[in-house]
Amino acid sequence: MMTVTSVGLIGGGRMGQAMARRLHAQGVPVQVWNRTAERLQPLAAEGIPVTTDLPALLKGHPVWLTILADGPATRSVWSMPGGMAEHAAPDKVWLQMGSIDYPTTLALAHEARQRGLRFLDAPVLGGPMDVPTGRLIVMAGGDEEVLEAVRPVLEALSGRIVPMGPVGTGTLAKLASNLLLAHMVVGLAEWLSFGQQVGLDPLRLWEVVKNSKLYNPVFEAKFPAMLEENFQPSFALQWMTKDLWNILEAARQFGAYTPVAHTMTALYQAAQNHGLGEDDYSAVHQILRLFSRGAGG
Ligand SMILES: NC(=O)c1ccc[n+]([C@@H]2O[C@H](COP(=O)([O-])OP(=O)(O)OC[C@H]3O[C@@H](n4cnc5c(N)ncnc54)[C@H](OP(=O)(O)O)[C@@H]3O)[C@@H](O)[C@H]2O)c1
Structure with missing residues (x-):
């Protein structure tokens, strides 16, 4: 079992910003990257660490949390130069929380595992207004060991984590x-x-x-x-x-x-x-x- 030290959060949209604020408020160290850097200004102004350097974020944090628009957006951050695939390693866990399609979930989980990277699909029910009070509900798909590794992060975000079964069932x-x-x-x-x-x-x-x-x-x-x-x-x-x-x-x-x-x-x-x-x-x-x-x- 791994001790979570910090989260590299990928995606500074409505949900990503709300999640970053919640993790920060709960005392979980978090740093945020977004494709469009200007969108992170409100978080930076609140003292939440942000970065434009994706490789540094990936190297610097044991948990990678993605909360991006869809499957193609998530795949693009996985496969871009300097992206997640290049930095995948057994000491990292990928917590995929965006609402993406099922085939992309299975494909990314497979490609992650080929590189030794542990993967949990953990999309959420509830919107940005539910995040500050921990009312998100997490639907988790993946191995028990991976779920336990990221449980402190999920518990900071959510009052209810429902294990659904193997990878893909969260999606x-x-x-x-x-x-x-x-x-x-x-x-x-x-x-x-x-x-x-x-x-x-x-x-x-x-x-x-x-x-x-x-x-x-x-x-x-x-x-x-x-x-x-x-x-x-x-x-x-x-x-x-x-x-x-x-x-x-x-x-x-x-x-x-x-x-x-x-x-x-x-x-x-x-x-x-x-x-x-x-x-x-x-x-x-x-x-x-x-x-x-x-x-x-
Ligand atoms: N809002 C909700 O109530 C809610 C609730 C549950 C689940 N979700 C899910 O959470 C995810 C994010 O939703 P949101 O409401 O935060 O949407 P949003 O505010 O529109 O944010 C979308 C995010 O995806 C990024 N993105 C889009 N296309 C990209 C690409 N090709 N490459 C890299 N990044 C890309 C955006 O980056 P840029 O800023 O650079 O465009 C932004 O970080 C979605 O899957 C959504 O279905 C949303």
């Missing part, structure tokens, strides 16, 4: 979770758009749902976002689109019948093509309004 559990999340948010969007189209008062509709068994805490922020058409992103729509495509790919691989996921993917892809990719994923409501008769302008 599959994350895809399953986001399939449910998409259902919930598309359901809310369609409920609201239908109500608006038939001329009901949305606030009275909300009063009904909020006080019923239909209520879900996810709706609390997403209902006002849809009503006020204010889609400040906590989770960008383009990343939900990416997750839905990855869900369809896994469903096809395993033979899972997911007819509604196909429809939701088309809906999300249309929203992204319509220019809503950088908005919050609840902006899918805009597409339903757009195609409702006379409502979309």
Whole structure:
């Protein structure tokens, strides 16, 4: 068993920044690298170590935590000159926490192990607002020994770590979770758009749902976002689109019948093509309004 001394965190996006702050606040030494260095300025201003030198970060820390957009982004940091593959060694552990596709997870785990690098896929449920209070839930895929090696890091980030099985099962559990999340948010969007189209008062509709068994805490922020058409992103729509495509790919691989996921993917892809990719994923409501008769302008 390894004692965790410090974390090299790769990815200074919304989730990466929140995770870096949480680790720092919990007393876990952390240093952050991001492709776009300017994005790290807020962390640097708060006294959290950042660097533009990826090889130095990789050499300097026993745990590498990736929290990048998708599979291609994660692979690019793995295989770039001076990147992770070049520095892989048995005294390092790769904690892969981004929501990436299943085939890339398996391929990267295999390539890591060929170099003696231990790998855990550990994506999370919960957004940047959940990180400061440790409310992220980690879905871990990989060997027990690797999970134990990084447990202090995961426990600093998360109040619940659920071992799912071998490598890849963390990623599959994350895809399953986001399939449910998409259902919930598309359901809310369609409920609201239908109500608006038939001329009901949305606030009275909300009063009904909020006080019923239909209520879900996810709706609390997403209902006002849809009503006020204010889609400040906590989770960008383009990343939900990416997750839905990855869900369809896994469903096809395993033979899972997911007819509604196909429809939701088309809906999300249309929203992204319509220019809503950088908005919050609840902006899918805009597409339903757009195609409702006379409502979309
Ligand atoms: N936000 C959430 O609520 C949430 C919750 C759970 C899981 N996740 C997952 O966490 C991951 C990050 O999400 P986020 O919300 O932090 O997204 P984000 O704010 O858009 O950040 C994306 C990160 O990926 C990097 N990146 C993108 N393409 C890259 C490439 N080709 N090479 C290197 N780096 C690249 C970005 O670097 P640049 O700054 O240089 O573009 C940035 O660090 C995603 O897999 C997402 O699905 C998000």
